[in-house]
Amino acid sequence: MIRKHTRAGVALALFALVIPQIAASGTANAADSLLSANKPTTVSSVEDSTFGGAKAVDGDPSTRWASLEGVDPQWIAVDLGGTVAISKVKLTWEAAYASEYKIQTSADGSSWTTVKTLTGQNGGVDETTLAANGRHVRIYGTKRGTAYGYSLFEFEVYGSNPNGDNTAPTAPSGLSSTGTTSSSVSLQWTAATDNVGVTGYDVLRDGNVVGTATGTTFTDTALASGTQFSYTVRARDAAGNVGPASNSVSATTQPAAPGENITVVVAGDIASTTNGEHYNTAKLIDQIKPNYVMTVGDNQYDSGTLAEFQKYYDKSWGKFKNITKPATGNHEWEDNLNGYKSYFGSIAFPQGKPYYSWNAGEFHFVSFDSNKLYETGSDSTQLNWLKADLAANTKACVVGYWHHPRFNSGEYGDKAVMAPLWNAFADAKADVVFNGHDHHYERLKPLNKSGAIDTTNGMRAAIVGIGGDYLYDQVKPRAGVESWFANSHGVMKLTLSGRSYSWEVIDTSGTVRDKAGPYNCR
Numbered sequence: 001m002i003r004k005h006t007r008a009g010v011a012l013a014l015f016a017l018v019i020p021q022i023a024a025s026g027t028a029n030a031a032d033s034l035l036s037a038n039k040p041t042t043v044s045s046v047e048d049s050t051f052g053g054a055k056a057v058d059g060d061p062s063t064r065w066a067s068l069e070g071v072d073p074q075w076i077a078v079d080l081g082g083t084v085a086i087s088k089v090k091l092t093w094e095a096a097y098a099s100e101y102k103i104q105t106s107a108d109g110s111s112w113t114t115v116k117t118l119t120g121q122n123g124g125v126d127e128t129t130l131a132a133n134g135r136h137v138r139i140y141g142t143k144r145g146t147a148y149g150y151s152l153f154e155f156e157v158y159g160s161n162p163n164g165d166n167t168a169p170t171a172p173s174g175l176s177s178t179g180t181t182s183s184s185v186s187l188q189w190t191a192a193t194d195n196v197g198v199t200g201y202d203v204l205r206d207g208n209v210v211g212t213a214t215g216t217t218f219t220d221t222a223l224a225s226g227t228q229f230s231y232t233v234r235a236r237d238a239a240g241n242v243g244p245a246s247n248s249v250s251a252t253t254q255p256a257a258p259g260e261n262i263t264v265v266v267a268g269d270i271a272s273t274t275n276g277e278h279y280n281t282a283k284l285i286d287q288i289k290p291n292y293v294m295t296v297g298d299n300q301y302d303s304g305t306l307a308e309f310q311k312y313y314d315k316s317w318g319k320f321k322n323i324t325k326p327a328t329g330n331h332e333w334e335d336n337l338n339g340y341k342s343y344f345g346s347i348a349f350p351q352g353k354p355y356y357s358w359n360a361g362e363f364h365f366v367s368f369d370s371n372k373l374y375e376t377g378s379d380s381t382q383l384n385w386l387k388a389d390l391a392a393n394t395k396a397c398v399v400g401y402w403h404h405p406r407f408n409s410g411e412y413g414d415k416a417v418m419a420p421l422w423n424a425f426a427d428a429k430a431d432v433v434f435n436g437h438d439h440h441y442e443r444l445k446p447l448n449k450s451g452a453i454d455t456t457n458g459m460r461a462a463i464v465g466i467g468g469d470y471l472y473d474q475v476k477p478r479a480g481v482e483s484w485f486a487n488s489h490g491v492m493k494l495t496l497s498g499r500s501y502s503w504e505v506i507d508t509s510g511t512v513r514d515k516a517g518p519y520n521c522r
Helices: 007-016 277-288 306-311 317-323 338-347 371-376 380-392 416-427
Strands: 002-005 041-043 074-093 098-106 113-118 125-144 151-160 173-180 185-190 198-205 208-213 217-220 228-237 249-252 262-267 292-295 356-360 363-367 397-401 432-435 441-447 459-464 481-485 490-497 500-507 512-520
Touching (some): 074 098, 113 125, 125 151, 173 228, 185 228, 185 249, 217 228, 262 277, 277 490, 292 317, 317 338, 371 416, 380 416, 416 459, 441 512
Parallel strands (some): 397 432, 432 459
Antiparallel strands (some): 041 074, 098 125, 173 185, 198 208, 228 249, 356 363, 441 459, 490 500, 500 512
16 A cells, blocks of 8 residues: 655655654554664765765655766665564655655665565655565665656655564764774774663764674774774664664874875766766765875766766865866867866966976976877877976976876776877886776886886886776786776875875775885885
8 A cells, every 4th residue: 555645745744754653653553663763774876975875764854865866777775774574665755756666675785676666656755555574675766757866855664573672772872082093993982772782883984884893892994094084883782773873973093104294185087977976985085185186087977068067076076176186088078178177277277288287295296188199199299398397397206197097907908109108207207107097996016118017117107097987897907016906986095205105095985995105206
């Protein structure tokens, strides 16, 4: 049975959300309880970082989950903590509703069974009576009712635990940080209580579960140095009931090394029109709080128009535009750099050209517009400028960055057409170059002009195409690859310290996937 409140009744339905007795009544059994409140959620995408899945299960009718706009299918799932008997699902839609969707259940959050398919819906509040069992419940939207995305004020699942324990533990209290290192944060808290007994705790870093504990202490490891993180803790009982979160505490890991460091975030292949991972990589930048953000091209898909930049990039990485030192990519050239130039302005065209150099500490950085060389095999004007710029440099350390790599283990492979660019930096005894284009991460040993390993005179390189667009997993490590991955988005945190440099690559879960250096400049 489906009970339908049309849009005219949304205001009354929202008011009813704050009255537990009413919310739990209706077609569900009188003994059934709201099981989804503040439970962990996963989503297919978010419109931006302020519309996460947790907003749909927080009991607040003014907050909501919102998916990317204009993309089907999209979904939101909730983990109820254990297998339960499900009697009702209640959805309170925002204006962006699903005209067709499926209600699905799962025992493991991986394999899903459709228990109800709904068509011809018109938004408002949907109440669907069910007779199903499962630990996970998913709303799988297959057809949008508007041109926008999918957006839920509330996603409520009602039912009962087979063992009859429907009471969640209390919130832990007194959460605090007891110490930090350059890669860890230690926490402690006061125990929660439960009518039967607390069996363990979930530890959440920046809203994501990163570990569990049976006691009241936990150490979070493999973290980026000099970075701020926010933590909460919640308790579980044997029946799978999950209690509310504790107070929030922030802690900052110690710097990687003593001294006055300069921090630069590096990534490329960033803002997609159909993939929301760039919102998550932007969160990493916010945590790192760098001095500069350096992009290695394809800042905005699909065509790099001003409208696309304003709709996607600006809502995530745009927060850091005033400290950004961008490079162009082939997708910016889809619009002949018009959108790129209009959006970044003099930041990307400081001398009226889409290539430029800048200094930070003992480091000289050069942003090269690689598209013409990659497409035609020739760009004498820019190469002559580059050689003159490198010859005039007085800094001890040299870093080059552009979009199309010379040496690459990914789908596009090594490109001899990029040799004049690589060779110009090699002749100037540059220290390291960063690229994108292939959507993975890899770190290369020092290579000479032919691509052979040369630890004495070679130049280091890394591909950091993990900023947000879809990843490419066709990676076949070439000679000289020291580290690589293609299964997670993230950013590089490049640390400059005097005449040396090092980096950490951090994925969107906050895990450090690679560490390099420190290396001394040549």
